[in-house]
Amino acid sequence: MNIITCIAPVNIAVIKYWGKRDEKLILPLNDSVSATLSIKEMHAKTTVMASPNFKEDKIWLNGKEETFQNQRLQSCLQEIRRRAKQKADNKGDSISNWSIHVCSENNFPTAAGLASSAAGYACLVFALAQLYDVSGDISGIARQGSGSACRSLYGGFVRWHQGSALDGSDSIATQVAPESHWPEMRILVLVVSDKRKKVSSSAGMQNSVNTSELLKYRVSHCVPQRTEAIVKAIINKDFDTFADITMKDSNQFHAVCLDTFPPNVYMNDTSHAIVNLIHSYNTASEKNKVTYTFDAGPNACLYLLQSEVPKLLAVLNHIFPAGNESVEYLQGIPVEKQAVS
Numbered sequence: 001m002n003i004i005t006c007i008a009p010v011n012i013a014v015i016k017y018w019g020k021r022d023e024k025l026i027l028p029l030n031d032s033v034s035a036t037l038s039i040k041e042m043h044a045k046t047t048v049m050a051s052p053n054f055k056e057d058k059i060w061l062n063g064k065e066e067t068f069q070n071q072r073l074q075s076c077l078q079e080i081r082r083r084a085k086q087k088a089d090n091k092g093d094s095i096s097n098w099s100i101h102v103c104s105e106n107n108f109p110t111a112a113g114l115a116s117s118a119a120g121y122a123c124l125v126f127a128l129a130q131l132y133d134v135s136g137d138i139s140g141i142a143r144q145g146s147g148s149a150c151r152s153l154y155g156g157f158v159r160w161h162q163g164s165a166l167d168g169s170d171s172i173a174t175q176v177a178p179e180s181h182w183p184e185m186r187i188l189v190l191v192v193s194d195k196r197k198k199v200s201s202s203a204g205m206q207n208s209v210n211t212s213e214l215l216k217y218r219v220s221h222c223v224p225q226r227t228e229a230i231v232k233a234i235i236n237k238d239f240d241t242f243a244d245i246t247m248k249d250s251n252q253f254h255a256v257c258l259d260t261f262p263p264n265v266y267m268n269d270t271s272h273a274i275v276n277l278i279h280s281y282n283t284a285s286e287k288n289k290v291t292y293t294f295d296a297g298p299n300a301c302l303y304l305l306q307s308e309v310p311k312l313l314a315v316l317n318h319i320f321p322a323g324n325e326s327v328e329y330l331q332g333i334p335v336e337k338q339a340v341s
């Protein structure tokens, strides 16, 4: 039996991916940019085993058996096995006819809008690549599990290029800058709710593609300029611009969700209270000190520089006192190290 265990981190987008031009290959309508969190804070841990004694492929997520007859899982596994077979003398080739068992768990709430599928699929694909001895870029394979998973395979600041090839070969992730480039950067995740979201990202974005006029405008007129500008801000360590773009992109993404019919409402009253608080906090200074972004859920991810953490935590503790169940803090740091085995 061959066994591999890997850990992969979550990534939080500052330019959001929302909308696909190809459902099966998971090709996005726009580029996106994210930072990868420290592995110890929020991660997926996955063990893959291959054995000639296993009768079929099986998977357990957070201790519960799930079906392997899932298009996305199948796409990832088939592509890894195809790449393993392509390599001559590959140890992966000999085991690629064996069935596998997969056990995966997250150390944070699953499907609560905290990028659990990104960490999960990045981890699975990384582990499978180790098992089958597949090298080279595997972000294009992780993308076929969950789009945003391709960004979790790199540390620091990462860009997922939408690409233009019909087969998706150029829709891959690349690193914009390692974590060491901007070591003062911190992410504070405010867990407002750990409940599963009612509308999955996949279903939500498909509804947006079908019904939102604002999504078309966002993709053609806003995201390309924002992506270039935020990459420049990251390279220049210009926090003020980075913060401005991050808040605007999060707000526009949620505006697209509301423009979707029927609307997808992901943020709640506590999320909006956090938005107002951050704007008041920033107004007290000349430049932005903190920025917020919300994925498809009510939980806030705040980016800020290390020097600001004690002051912001004091304010947060005052507004949302300890023991108040509406907000729980989790601190994460973007790290350079990527998925490790």
Ligand code: PMV
Pocket: 012, 013, 015, 016, 017, 018, 032, 115, 117, 118, 146, 147, 148, 149, 201, 202, 295, 296
């Ligand atoms: O990769 P998915 O299908 O879980 O979609 C992720 C969508 C957002 O988290 C809202 C945005 C992003 O770029 O991560």
